[in-house]
Amino acid sequence: MTPLKTIVTHPGGAHKDDFLACCVLAHLHGAPIERRDPTDEDLANVEIGVIDVGGSHEPSLSNFDHHQFPKDHPPCCALSLVLQDVGIYEDALAFCNWLRPAEWLDSRGPVETAKEMGIDRDAFNALLSPIDITLLRRFALQQTLTPDDPIYQVMAMVGEDLVGYVQNLRARLDHLKQVCQYWTIQSGEKTIEAVYLPRAVTPDDEPSFGLYQFIIGEGKKDEIVAMVYPDRRGEGYGMSRFQDSMQVDFTKIEHHEDVRFAHKRGFVAKTESNDADRLKELLAEAVV
Structure with a gap:
């Protein structure tokens, strides 16, 4: 991935997929995050990552939106597309049990996701924590986040731990195969x-x-x-x-x-x- 100078994602309400996608990119690039609608110039600039908005999935141009995909497209979200570009998506699916439900939730909604998981729809609300609520709410309230912002710093830590966990676990499994x-x-x-x-x-x-x-x-x-x-x-x-x-x-x-x-x-x-x-x-x- 080309080093990013800016990360753009949609304004308004924030969801887990756009938040986590920005976390990964904040960790990898340290670029400021702007919560606004992208311009044509943004979409054409490889140094501007456009996340979960813009109607374009073109990794060569750092554009990672899934909303234009047809309804029968396999479930995915902005985080899926970013992890694919980073090269750790398959391992993330294998190691992170929460990723597939996050894809379902963002692309199919809570009712279909609850059916897929074999749980009651209300279980989603019962499993929410103040951590989820506060981080997403505070992220949604911002127009711009820079590396000096405490929220940005937490996001970079989340991205670091997510990427590090997947990469370290892959190396760990290769090691365990040799010694267990x-x-x-x-x-x-x-x-x-x-x-x-x-x-x-x-x-x-x-x-x-x-x-x-x-x-x-x-x-x-x-x-x-x-x-x-x-x-x-x-x-x-x-x-x-x-x-x-x-x-x-x-x-x-x-x-x-x-x-x-x-x-x-x-x-x-x-x-x-x-x-x-x-x-x-x-x-x-x-x-x-």
Whole structure:
């Protein structure tokens, strides 16, 4: 994408798609945002990004509007188009569960989106938070936002975290594919499958980052019952249910001296042990 000198989006009410698209561009370009209708000159200037307005989707000219698409076009929004241009759209769809509903909501409306998601229409309002309301309202009230504006700075942080999450998770999944081990745990007559991440290859501050997406991406979501990973708060390991499988209950191992914590609802435990054989023993004992 050509470096942008200005970002233009529509005035009036703001929605998640135009807000997030501007967040991504604010992070990548640091250009001021103008909330107004674009001119023909704006649409023809590659250094002016026109977002969610203007009736044109021409990435070569930095124009990212979807409203002119036919009604049978696959659901998308301004954010979709920007992420496509940045080159992370497919990964964003795979890693960000909120993106597809955001596309549906913006292109099909709340009633059709609720049907797609299998939820009640009123659930959208019930799930709104003051963060959503305040950020969108304050963004909508502005005519121009510059990098010195607190709202702009928050938007740039949102864009940075969104892009960074997708890019880092892709690299993380490639790494996990190389180092994760699959364990088959026998407990009496019952057998479960678990994923184990060794500490020696995980120097991160958040060792379990990406494990859930890794299991899903490997097509093992119906096989894996538990995850075993280095504890980010200590030298031992954490063990947790995958998708809250009731096949393991970690309260069954809370009496062991090397188990320093087991949640009373049984979904997670922390142990001081780093020995793989001992971890397998504890996991086997936790099998229901």
